[in-house]
Amino acid sequence: MQFQISKDFVEKIQLLVEEHNNDELLLHLEELHHADIAEILDELSLDEATYIIKLLDSDKTAEVLMEIDEDDREKVLQNLNAQEIADEIEEMDTDDAADIIAELDRDIQQEVINNITDRDHAKDIIELLRYDEDSAGGLMAKELIKVNENWSVTGCMEEMRSQGENVTRVHSIYVVDNKGKLKGRLSLKDLITAPKDAHIADVYITKVDYVNVHTTGEEVARIMQKYDLEAIPVVDELGRLVGRVTIDDIVDFIREEAEKDYQMAAGISEDVQADDGLIQLTRARLPWLILGLLGGLGAVYVMQGFDEALKDYQVLFFFTPLIAAMAGNVGVQSSAIIVQGLANDSLKESLFSRLLKEVSLGLINGIALGLLVMVFGFITALPQLVSITVAVSILSVILVAALIGTFVPIILHKRGIDPAIATGPFITTSNDIFGIFLFFYISKLILGF
Structure with a gap:
């Protein structure tokens, strides 16, 4: 039967730690899977978790350390001396050991390596540390x-x-x-x-x-x-x-890559967790929010260039959120499909074929949505030219947004930049500006202001 952690069990463990009742602690923990122990440690304070790490055998805690959250592990390791860390490293496979040592400060790394008694094990770990962590060399284990x-x-x-x-x-x-x-x-x-x-x-x-x-x-x-x-x-x-x-x-x-891509797509520039500090969370979010602010100011600047149109056709103002939303949504949809295709290597067709497909898809979606706008204009007694203007603008915006959402990730990928960056505020902001500009430019052509 699968172990289920409970509040009563955690409180029992906390009490045993407080009483330094090592025998009963071992009785409760030694038969548990290392993943279950890691889950328990997540519920304890740093001092309580460190106490248990020091109490259990190294062959057990070595596996536990690899299961707990990276930030929590870093804090626990700071409470261990170099010899204690080396004892844990001795029990780990080389790939896990290299990951642990890479997280330590440089002055501690060498001290820990010097305390590893198995020199072949230490040599293998040092070799793995030479490689980029996201390469096969950084991911591999020497044991085979x-x-x-x-x-x-x-x-x-x-x-x-x-x-x-x-x-x-x-x-x-x-x-x-x-x-x-x-x-x-x-x-x-x-x-x-x-x-x-x-x-x-x-x-x-x-x-x-x-x-x-x-x-x-x-x-x-x-x-x-x-x-x-x-x-x-x-x-x-x-x-x-x-x-x-x-x-x-x-x-x-x-x-880990999926988590980073998801956060990047949401406009978060570095890997963070919900319980990270305010400074770290701010540093991760603020750059993209600044980009969004600049994009919004750019859209305001575009609208100011058509202030005469807004005086004569004030109804156009109420359609700007619709145009911006359609541009952003279509761009994110297109870029998400491309990023997924680049990630799983399923994007086999040529650029021309991709272009033809996106244009065809944009035409179908644009015409369908444009017709719905015309129906809305008829029901709400909107001037016919205004309905036509909004419908043509939506069609144009969808085509342009689809092309931007398609080719920006491909260009980023060819230049060695993570294309996931394209699915977030970058695409949304750029398409907002282009969308609003197209809307007012087409309005000027049709309405003649």
Whole structure:
């Protein structure tokens, strides 16, 4: 049965911490899954959480630390000394250990690494810290099982047993040559059923999907999704096998990227949480709000240029929110589809085909909405020319907004800028200005002011 955290249970844990009743605390916590313990720690104060981290065995708390919120983890680690952090690092896979150390201040990082007794483990962590955190090298773990193509089947089994002690979960067995270059993968079934005197070269599978240490996380995710992989090997510039990215790591990466893109689309310029401080939240939101303010002032400036029109046709003023809203909505819809296509690599058609599709879609939607405006004008006894003006403006605005929403993300993507930036206030603000300008310019042409 799945563990369910309750208020009474949390209060019980808090009381045991206050009483320093370690025996009963261990009795309550040791049998729980590390994810459940992390959930409990989220409900406790920093001092209470630190007390429990220090109480439990490192093999348990190492996993707990990776489950708790990043900001909470940072605070807990600040309450631990270098040796205590190193003890936790010893129990982690290299990718998780590198993530933890990367979060520490630089002066603490070296001290923690110096306190790691397993020097091979420390060396692997240092290697991972060299890579960009959003690349295959930054996502990979060094723990894996690899065998040499020249080994015998019997010798291979012995070596695998030795390597398996450091691997939490075996997804694949990789085959390398004498220089460590990736040659293929080994099926456990083929290994078990092969004659004892056979060599790995006789039974391994040469076809294997892999990525380079500098491959982006997005590309790693795309390849793993396309080929339904639970793990993918990572090679260096010389083709040598240096690690593997597993499905749990790539799922975490996808979730973090989705959160960042969602916040960017909402006009938040950095990764923040609801419980972050006022300064951090302000710094994340204010830049885009300033952009929105500038866009609004730009729209005011455009309207001032047509002040004579507003004197003669005051009814036009009441349609400006409608025009701005339609421009923003269409632009966000178009850009969202393009950003999604760029993210999952489903945008295969040419720019001309995309242009033709957006123009056709804009015409269909624009004509339909324009006709509805004409019906509204007829029902409300709006002057016919004004109805025509608003209808033509909506059609024009939808076409322009769709094109902006389509091509801005593509241009940003080609220039190496995250296209998710286009789905937020950037598109909305720019389309508001263009929309209002088109509305009054078309009004001038039709109404003749």
